[in-house]
Amino acid sequence: MTNYKGDFLDLLKAQNCQIQLDLPATPAAGGTLSSIQETEGTTVLAVRYKDGVLIGGDRRATAGNVVMYDRAEKLLQIDEHSVLAIAGSPATAYEMARVLEHSFQYFRRSQLQELSLEGKLRTLSRLIRENLPMTLQGIGGVIPIFAIYDLLSDDENGGKIFFYDALGAHFESADFATSGSGSVWIRGILFYQNRWGDKPLADMDEQEATITVLRLLDAAAEYDSATSGYNPKSNIYPTVKTITKDGIHNLSVERLREVYAESVETTYAR
DSSP: OOOOSSSHHHHHHHTTOOEEOOOOSSGGGTOOOOEEOOOEEOOEEEEEETTEEEEEEOOOEEETTEEEESOOOOEEEEETTEEEEOOBOHHHHHHHHHHHHHHHHHHHHHHSSOOOHHHHHHHHHHHHHHTHHHHHTTSSOBOOEEEEEOTTOSSSOOEEEEEEOTTOOEEEESSEEEESTTHHHHHHHHHHHHHHSSSOGGGOOHHHHHHHHHHHHHHHHHHOTTOOOOBTTTTBOOEEEEEETTEEEEOOHHHHHHHIIIIISOOOOO
16 A cells, blocks of 8 residues: 555544555556545435424445445434434534534524524535535535424424535425435335325324335335345344424334334235
8 A cells, every 4th residue: 555644544544434545656657546435324315294204214334335334323313303314424414413513502502592494404504515615526425304393383284304405505395305325216206105195295194104214215225235224133223213393203123123024024925
């Protein structure tokens, strides 16, 4: 391996950032400059059900075709009623989540009131926009989903889902949102389910929404190698959270195991 001056790459290695080198002794000899193959995480999705928002994500983090970690946390709680679901670089997303959490807490403690919904959305937009140079370089990109329960909403159901582009523009989704490499396989299913299924997403109870989300993550894992699905032998299941007027609730592994056994891994007689 080429002997680099300085210790920055050694620091990256110590933080489990995979380094891929494709170097001869000098670039003049016909080789390419070194490249860093970053860790990425997918797939996440959120649906608006009758009590709020149910949000789920798989656990796999990859670097190219290498599985780096199978217990990644992609649903990051920001405050009592909001969750950031990450797809892309975990390193960048975790830092965004820390800044968001600190910003919301600082405003609440200094102004003695909650930051408005628009203020929360713009704070995240600014963080994504400030990360644009890294995104354009092909590293550090994050395309998150921001799910929140708005206690001041005029609607009976204050659950709201927002998704972002790489420039930081945010858009509200009335029914569902997906992000990550596995999203291409499940967006169409969500649209079909919501429009022509037995019941629209907004009319589903928590159990029905949970079954739908777990089935979709399983479908994404079937066609996308970067999405892990679940591994019962290692007791690794997707992460699922609900966001309602009562706050954020994490669905337990025992609950997820029951749903998989009863409604996802069902064997049909042929």
